[in-house]
Amino acid sequence: MTTNIHTYEPRLGHGLPHDPFNAIVGPRPIGWISTQNAAGARNLAPYSFFNAFNYVPPIVGFASIGAKDTLRNIEATGEFVWNLATRELAEAMNQSCAAVPPEVNEFELAGLTPLPSEKVRPPRVAESPVTFECRSTQILQLQGIDGAKVPTWLVLGEVVAVHIAKTLLKDGVYDTAGAGHILRAGGPADYFTVGPEQLFKIRRPR
Numbered sequence: 289m290t291t292n293i294h295t296y297e298p299r300l301g302h303g304l305p306h307d308p309f310n311a312i313v314g315p316r317p318i319g320w321i322s323t324q325n326a327a328g329a330r331n332l333a334p335y336s337f338f339n340a341f342n343y344v345p346p347i348v349g350f351a352s353i354g355a356k357d358t359l360r361n362i363e364a365t366g367e368f369v370w371n372l373a374t375r376e377l378a379e380a381m382n383q384s385c386a387a388v389p390p391e392v393n394e395f396e397l398a399g400l401t402p403l404p405s406e407k408v409r410p411p412r413v414a415e416s417p418v419t420f421e422c423r424s425t426q427i428l429q430l431q432g433i434d435g436a437k438v439p440t441w442l443v444l445g446e447v448v449a450v451h452i453a454k455t456l457l458k459d460g461v462y463d464t465a466g467a468g469h470i471l472r473a474g475g476p477a478d479y480f481t482v483g484p485e486q487l488f489k490i491r492r493p494r
């Protein structure tokens with residue numbers, strides 16, 4: 289019965305041409321995160337190990353696999369901004385992931401405009417239609433079942449201000465399908481977009 293199922297223990301390898309893990313846990317929303325270091329140098333980078341974890345207060349989080357500039361900046365300042373990555377901004381988002389020294393400003397690299405935030409020091413991406421200003425609440429270093437630390441940090445932050453382009457509010461309701469969200473899937477290059485054709489509704493049982 290299980291001959292039709294490919295089973296593996298990740299610690300022993302997947303035995304496939306590509307690791308299916310992040311193709312399965314996907315497509316994922318992208319945490320396109322802007323930060324500043326203590327001296328005010330700007331940074332922008334995408335993190336697809338990203339999601340929302342709480343409603344009230346709203347808390348979002350992302351995982352830095354390795355200690356990267358974004359993590360270091362948040363450790364130093366406690367602040368970050370999440371910017372919605374859309375189909376129109378996909379190329380710029382991708383350019384902002386270049387592994388460049390901390391002093392290189394990815395806003396300039398990707399041709400994006402910094403827009404001052406209201407509650408935190410890192411700027412928003414002016415071209416992005418939705419942004420969250422966030423203050424870091426916890427930074428957790430992950431560990432395996434054996435208790436050994438892995439070099440990955442989960443950064444959690446409370447959303448202290450939300451900015452939404454009014455064109456995306458239809459009778460006051462946020463238009464997810466109209467916003468052109470992009471989502472990261474597996475492999476070196478796979479992304480998805482969502483539009484009205486993917487929408488279906490199910491109500492919870494009462």
Ligand SMILES: Cc1cc2nc3c(=O)[nH]c(=O)nc-3n(C[C@H](O)[C@H](O)[C@H](O)COP(=O)(O)O)c2cc1C
Nearest residue numbers: 333334335336337351352353356357358385386387
């Ligand atoms: C779509 C996309 C998603 C990514 N997701 C992650 C992620 O979840 N965690 C991570 O550590 N790096 C991720 N990366 C790679 C980082 O963006 C890259 O290492 C970047 O240089 C980090 O920038 P920083 O050092 O300025 O923070 C992703 C890259 C792309 C293009």
